[in-house]
Amino acid sequence: MASSERNLQTCEVPDATVQRLPLYLEKLKLLQAIGVEDVSSRQLAESLDIKASQLRHDFHYFGGFSRPGRPYRVEKLVTALEQIIGVDRPVPTAIVGAGHLGQALANYPGLQLQGFPIRAIFDVNPKLLGLEIRGQPVRDLDDLEPVCRREGIKIGVITVPASSAQEVVNRLVAAGVTGLLNFAPTELKVPGHVSVRHERLTVGIMALSFKVKCGALARSAAGNEPGPLAGSA
Amino acid sequence: MASSERNLQTCEVPDATVQRLPLYLEKLKLLQAIGVEDVSSRQLAESLDIKASQLRHDFHYFGGFSRPGRPYRVEKLVTALEQIIGVDRPVPTAIVGAGHLGQALANYPGLQLQGFPIRAIFDVNPKLLGLEIRGQPVRDLDDLEPVCRREGIKIGVITVPASSAQEVVNRLVAAGVTGLLNFAPTELKVPGHVSVRHERLTVGIMALSFKVKCGALARSAAGNEPGPLAGSA
DNA sequence: CGTAACCTGTTTACGTATTCACAGGACTCT
DNA sequence: AGAGTCCTGTGAATACGTAAACAGGTTACG
Known part of the structure; x- marks a missing residue:
């Protein structure tokens, strides 16, 4: 058992690899749902538009998920990836800010499905306090600490x-939260044991805009050649 | 004039740089709003938690925004970056899908502010057709092509x-749209002249979960040392 | 049984991105 | 005027991520 699996708990993994693990897991869950049992690195990689060698390289950080000659077992991979990512058991999650975006996220089924059940929603606006979203009431921000701990x-x-x-971040951290998904367009100061990830809508759309502008320029400059099917920015 | 500015229309820029340009612009606009006129590479970089040398390196792709010895002029930088990114004039944008997320995005003022006015919202659900969000009615998906063109x-x-x-993507592309911001958890086939960018919530939160799990392991393994202020995942 | 087609784990080579180091210009203060 | 400090532009060096190549192992089939 210790022969094939080197260590599922390695943390010395490149950032780029970490960002791909969720993609693998998501796709594998999909395959699992439609009854696929085996999958090769080539099949999985092609469906995600990456190279098979890279996928194997990524998996290699965690030791072998299969043996040479045999394709991957979907179920085994899903279990392993869930454990690696840390969603082998549900990760209780809270949303702070029940505005349009907060409500949209609270309503999004994907979070629950991927292992992040929303166990609390907070806001300062008294008008929102009655609201209930997918079984969770919008709570007063004053109750943040006790509810988060509980x-x-x-x-x-x-x-x-x-x-x-x-x-808000300071209070969450004080209440024991160790991961923050930040949609506010601002930097955050947190203690070293807390991880932050920024999700910036405007960054995404602006990077897209740059690509669009470049594409337009390229086509107006050179004789416009539509080019084959391809995408991604 | 052609001496200092090499070319604001270069497209041979690393992806990593492209992703930072919006950050620069956003921060610079903020500085501009509070009346700051000059800013050095160090000041700007530190506020964004990146190295000053990298910022200069990024700017270097587009030629000089200043002269050696003089800090950057905020206004000049904002104008230049807007032109580079392609938001020097508004970029008409449409939202397809007026569910929770679509509505949240339509209500988000940042898009309009950063140069992406929402000029149309579409959905198939008849119950939503009456709805009006920030002056834009939710339209029937059947009207997609004529409205997008108009x-x-x-x-x-x-x-x-x-x-x-x-x-939906096929129809948008047929209607002349050349940039797609995709929140649906699926790959998209598009012609070569169209750029796609994926925004996946679950990828973000799962990458975060991995970091959190690693942090917890590291602290339980080694004698827990809280460490200095630092974040970002 | 042998061969051909696949497959993974692993190493090596390659390309890209980040960081460092430095050459000069500008401004301030004495 | 001169020294010191801060600044940018630029190229070299380092670190990082990606892609390719290869060394086995497995199965299917004739």
Whole structure:
């Protein structure tokens, strides 16, 4: 058993690889749902538009998921990846800020499905306090600490205005939250044991805009050649 | 004039640089709003948690924005970056899918502010057709092509279920849209002249989960040392 | 049984991105 | 005027991520 699996708990993994693990898991779950049992690195990689060698290279950080000659077992891979990513058991998650975006996220079934059940929603706006979203009431921000502790909240999703983000973060961290998904367009100061990830809508759309502008220029400059099927920016 | 500015229309820029340009622009606009006129590479870089040398390196692709010895002029930088990114004039944008996420995006003021006015919203659900969001009515998907052409839509935001994403994309592309911001958890086939960017919530939160799990392991393994202030995942 | 087609784990080579180092210009203060 | 400090532009060096190549192992089939 210790022969094939080197260590599922390695943390010295390149960032680029970490960002691909969720893609693998998502696709594998899909395959599992439609009854596929085996999958080769080539099949899986091609469906995600990456090279098979890279996929194997990524998996290699965690030791072998199969043996040479045999394709991967979908079920085994899903289990292993869930454990690696840390969603082998549900990760209690809270949303702070029940504005449009917060509500949209609370309503999004994907979070629950991927292992991040929303166990609390907070806001300061008294008008929202009655609201209930997928079984969770919008709570007053004053109750943040006790509720987070009681529910064992691990990850906080920040959907408050930039001006109040830092204060919310401080309180979440004090309440034991160690992961923050930040949608507010501002940097955050956190202790070293807390991880932050920024999700910036405007960055995405602006990077897209750059590509679009470049594409337009390229086509107006050179004789326009539509080119074959391809995408991704 | 041609001496200092090499070319604001270069497209041979590393992807990593492209992803940072929006960050620069966003921060610079903020500085501009509070009346800051000059900014050095160090100041700007530190506020974004990156190295000053990298910022200069990024700018270097487009030629000089200043002269050695003089810090950058905020206004000049903003203008230049807007032109580079392609938001020197508004980029008409459409949202397809007026569910929770689509509505949240339509309500998000940042898009308009950063140069992406929402000029159309579409959905198939008849119950949503009456709805009006920030002055824009939710339109029937059947009207997609004529409305997109009339409004000169350049970018389409996909917030429909994965199952209908490809069809929507085909229609948008046929209607002249050249940039797609895809929130549906699925790959998209598009012609070569169209750029796609995927925004996947679950990828973000799962990558975060991995970091959190690693942090917890590291702290339980070694004697827990809280470490200095630092973040980002 | 042998061969051909696949497959994974692993190493090596390649390309890209980040960081460092430095050459000069500008401004301030004495 | 001169020294010191801060600044940018630029190229070299380092670190990183990607892609390719290869060394086995497995199965299917004639």
